[in-house]
Amino acid sequence: MRDAVGGVQSVLVLGGTSEIALATVRRMVDQGCRTVLLAARNPDDCLAAAAAVREAGATTVDTLAFDALDTASHGTVIDEAFTRHGDLDVVLLAFGVLGDQAEFEADPAKAVAAVQVNYVGAVSAGLHVARNLRRQGHGTLVVLSSVAGERVRKTNFVYGSSKAGLDGFAQGLGDSLVGTGASVLVVRPGFVHTRMTEGMEPAPLSTTPEVVAEAVTDGLAKGQAVVWAPAPLRLVMSGLRHLPRPLWRKASERG
Amino acid sequence: METPATTEVLAGWGGTAPSAAGVVRPTSVDELAGALDDPPERGVIARGLGRCYGDEAQNAGGRVVDTTAVSGIVDLDLRQGVCTAAAGTSLEDLMRWLVPLGWFVPVTPGTRFVTVGGAIANDIHGKNHHKGGSWCNHVSALTLRLPGGDTVRVTPDSDPDLFWATAGGLGLTGIILDATFDLHPIETSRLLVDTDRTPDLDATLALMDESDDEYPYSVAWIDLMKTGAGMGRSILGRGAFAPLDALPAKDRTPGRARAFSPSTRATFPPLAPNGLINPLTVTAFNELWYRKAPKRRRGELQTITTFFHPLDMVERWNRVYGPVGFLQWQFVVPFGEEQTLRRIISALCDEGCTSFLAVLKRFGAANPGPLSFPLPGWTLALDIPAGPSSLARLIDRLDDEVVAAGGRLYLAKDSRVRPELLEAMYPRLDEWRAVRARVDPDGVLRSDLARRLGL
Numbered sequence: 001m002r003d004a005v006g007g008v009q010s011v012l013v014l015g016g017t018s019e020i021a022l023a024t025v026r027r028m029v030d031q032g033c034r035t036v037l038l039a040a041r042n043p044d045d046c047l048a049a050a051a052a053v054r055e056a057g058a059t060t061v062d063t064l065a066f067d068a069l070d071t072a073s074h075g076t077v078i079d080e081a082f083t084r085h086g087d088l089d090v091v092l093l094a095f096g097v098l099g100d101q102a103e104f105e106a107d108p109a110k111a112v113a114a115v116q117v118n119y120v121g122a123v124s125a126g127l128h129v130a131r132n133l134r135r136q137g138h139g140t141l142v143v144l145s146s147v148a149g150e151r152v153r154k155t156n157f158v159y160g161s162s163k164a165g166l167d168g169f170a171q172g173l174g175d176s177l178v179g180t181g182a183s184v185l186v187v188r189p190g191f192v193h194t195r196m197t198e199g200m201e202p203a204p205l206s207t208t209p210e211v212v213a214e215a216v217t218d219g220l221a222k223g224q225a226v227v228w229a230p231a232p233l234r235l236v237m238s239g240l241r242h243l244p245r246p247l248w249r250k251a252s253e254r255g
Numbered sequence: 256m257e258t259p260a261t262t263e264v265l266a267g268w269g270g271t272a273p274s275a276a277g278v279v280r281p282t283s284v285d286e287l288a289g290a291l292d293d294p295p296e297r298g299v300i301a302r303g304l305g306r307c308y309g310d311e312a313q314n315a316g317g318r319v320v321d322t323t324a325v326s327g328i329v330d331l332d333l334r335q336g337v338c339t340a341a342a343g344t345s346l347e348d349l350m351r352w353l354v355p356l357g358w359f360v361p362v363t364p365g366t367r368f369v370t371v372g373g374a375i376a377n378d379i380h381g382k383n384h385h386k387g388g389s390w391c392n393h394v395s396a397l398t399l400r401l402p403g404g405d406t407v408r409v410t411p412d413s414d415p416d417l418f419w420a421t422a423g424g425l426g427l428t429g430i431i432l433d434a435t436f437d438l439h440p441i442e443t444s445r446l447l448v449d450t451d452r453t454p455d456l457d458a459t460l461a462l463m464d465e466s467d468d469e470y471p472y473s474v475a476w477i478d479l480m481k482t483g484a485g486m487g488r489s490i491l492g493r494g495a496f497a498p499l500d501a502l503p504a505k506d507r508t509p510g511r512a513r514a515f516s517p518s519t520r521a522t523f524p525p526l527a528p529n530g531l532i533n534p535l536t537v538t539a540f541n542e543l544w545y546r547k548a549p550k551r552r553r554g555e556l557q558t559i560t561t562f563f564h565p566l567d568m569v570e571r572w573n574r575v576y577g578p579v580g581f582l583q584w585q586f587v588v589p590f591g592e593e594q595t596l597r598r599i600i601s602a603l604c605d606e607g608c609t610s611f612l613a614v615l616k617r618f619g620a621a622n623p624g625p626l627s628f629p630l631p632g633w634t635l636a637l638d639i640p641a642g643p644s645s646l647a648r649l650i651d652r653l654d655d656e657v658v659a660a661g662g663r664l665y666l667a668k669d670s671r672v673r674p675e676l677l678e679a680m681y682p683r684l685d686e687w688r689a690v691r692a693r694v695d696p697d698g699v700l701r702s703d704l705a706r707r708l709g710l
């Protein structure tokens with residue numbers, strides 16, 4: 001169960017190797033979280049992280065297999081996660097692929113696969129999580145969206161549009177859960193230094209997984225529905241959102 | 256289960272960590288008893304007026320039984336001063352009915368808006384603890400509905416283990432249907448109050464040690480915003496019910512002498528912005544409160560509300576903390592641990608802990624309840640705005656000091672303690688667990704607090 005200062009006791013990560021997710025989990029464990037479940041395509045990839053959170057104080061640490069593309073398995077996997085160690089206070093939906101816009105355009109099948117992870121897989125997993133949270137009567141689904149979905153740029157419109165879809169889905173789901181005790185927290189990071197963005201030229205206001213982690217735990221403590229990381233992005237994007245199209249095209253020229 | 260359940264989001268008085276449950280509102284004792292039948296997978300818990308600060312009267316995804324419509328006096332012996340009331344009866348109603356008849360509840364907390372069931376489940380204490388003990392010291396019998404369908408009449412003699420496990424038992428040993436308790440005779444509805452303003456903590460503790468026993472009711476409001484030499488400065492308010500001849504002649508008719516018609520003066524508007532409580536407003540408020548008290552005043556006549564329930568004059572005052580809510584932290588440390596008390600107060604002052612006047616009280620003897628909070632020593636209670644803050648860490652650290660001193664936290668106020676500390680705070684937890692396993696082997700009675708603390 002959550003406590004009054006925003007501490008959570010248990011968390012499930014879908015995308016259990018994500019650097020942003022693991023930074024968030026570290027912060028939660030530091031604040032008293034004791035049960036951590038890491039779900040990934042290959043659960044063995046989570047073993048090092050699992051050992052680290054145990055070292056940091058988590059007492060129940062477990063890994064399980066989860067593939068965003070295998071939507072048929074989501075119901076079973078997620079139900080299992082909710083029963084294995086009792087209630088889940090937070091589920092972090094962290095999986096996602098960035099891909100390469102040029103490759104997507106050259107091979108649309110690759111674009112479809114990316115969208116299937118980022119959007120289709122997230123819709124499927126998100127709905128299964130929501131069903132469990134509703135039954136439980138409490139808990140928060142944290143969705144890693146992106147500023148890329150806030151206003152889609154021509155230089156990464158496949159990824160951006162998948163995040164735009166995900167963002168809309170997550171907001172609508174959050175609204176639908178009002179009154180059920182469950183909630184959704186939409187997280188909109190900017191450019192975060194992780195392996196996903198490795199080798200890319202950092203965008204202005206680029207940030208770290210730890211900053212995103214803090215935005216998540218603070219957002220949970222305050223019961224917020226949307227957080228930005230870093231926080232000033234909110235203002236920046238509220239300006240950019242209304243930029244006339246020709247200006248936006250120019251502004252979004254860079255990767 | 257006769258009454259249909261509606262899904263509702265519930266939280267404690269602090270407004271933190273809400274959760275949803277199917278709420279049923281029985282309107283008779285039979286329906287209340289039936290509310291434990293056919294329990295859902297996630298169990299059942301009773302809820303009174305929701306004045307606990309944290310999550311003990313809610314049950315995410317399960318059933319919550321709102322007892323407040325099962326209210327009223329079942330039996331009243333005006334000669335002996337013994338009352339049997341349904342579990343959902345509020346202390347407010349009891350006072351309205353009984354004060355004009357010359358009787359007062361045996362114990363009253365800082366609000367009248369608590370039920371008889373809630374009073375037992377937290378074994379509540381009041382300003383008279385140093386003389387009269389807590390609520391369950393005054394209960395001679397209670398009727399308890401157990402999971403499985405038995406209804407039992409429990410007295411401290413018939414089944415002492417179950418009786419005392421239910422006293423402070425957080426609603427986890429059964430649903431209380433009614434209780435029989437002693438009343439306190441009064442000649443008037445006014446109190447004769449002595450006020451003393453003390454300059455610092457030493458003076459506060461010394462004065463309480465020296466003369467608390469001269470008064471049936473005593474409490475100190477301590478100013479946690481004051482640092483330095485004046486740290487721990489307080490206003491002591493101590494008193495007793497006034498005898499008839501202490502009233503002005505015109506007020507000595509039975510109607511006037513025992514008049515009790517409290518009214519709330521204001522309702523705090525909803526959705527207060529989160530910034531309303533800040534160190535500046537609180538310092539100013541506390542300063543004003545301290546200054547407005549006389550240095551020493553004797554024999555002032557006060558009403559029941561002014562003396563016992565000043566906060567009840569503003570309905571929904573908890574909204575002042577805004578939607579994020581707040582928590583209350585209340586601990587007790589045994590006598591002899593005054594240095595711990597001082598270290599904790601000093602740590603809170605240094606942190607600039609934004610708290611309105613905190614309450615300091617000397618407890619008397621404990622009772623046999625394994626989860627009953629009071630033990631002989633000093634108890635301090637303070638409100639803290641919730642949400643992310645460095646205070647959470649500080650309070651975590653202070654919990655350790657409390658434990659090291661042989662003290663504990665009050666679970667009626669808790670919404671954040673680390674579960675691993677519970678056993679040290681309540682060393683007889685296993686005894687309580689054994690009784691619970693006996694009466695509820697399938698774990699039907701469950702609450703968010705029980706889940707959070709792994710009870």
Ligand SMILES: Cc1cc2nc3c(=O)[nH]c(=O)nc-3n(C[C@H](O)[C@H](O)[C@H](O)COP(=O)(O)OP(=O)(O)OC[C@H]3O[C@@H](n4cnc5c(N)ncnc54)[C@H](O)[C@@H]3O)c2cc1C
Nearest residue numbers: 303304305306307364365370372373376379380425426431
């Ligand atoms: C302003 C304020 C001041 C306070 N001052 C004090 C004080 O001075 N001293 C003190 O001791 N406390 C104090 N409290 C706390 C309060 O007295 C307790 O939390 C009390 O238990 C609340 O009663 P309730 O009817 O609101 O119960 P709830 O808050 O609804 O429930 C509290 C517990 O009682 C259980 N319960 C309720 N009814 C039943 C039943 N019929 N059968 C079984 N279990 C039941 C619930 O399951 C839950 O565990 C204060 C609270 C406030 C808001």
Ligand SMILES: NC(=O)c1ccc[n+]([C@@H]2O[C@H](COP(=O)([O-])OP(=O)(O)OC[C@H]3O[C@@H](n4cnc5c(N)ncnc54)[C@H](OP(=O)(O)O)[C@@H]3O)[C@@H](O)[C@H]2O)c1
Nearest residue numbers: 015017018019020041067068095096144146191192194196
């Ligand atoms: N980094 C940024 O700049 C940035 C900015 C905004 C938003 N985000 C979003 O934040 C989230 C986390 O990203 P990150 O930066 O932490 O990158 P990351 O470390 O690369 O994490 C991505 C995660 O997605 C998982 N994943 C990919 N395909 C999957 C599939 N089919 N099934 C299950 N899991 C799959 C990966 O698991 P494997 O180990 O199995 O590959 C990995 O755990 C993503 O949703 C991302 O879009 C990132």
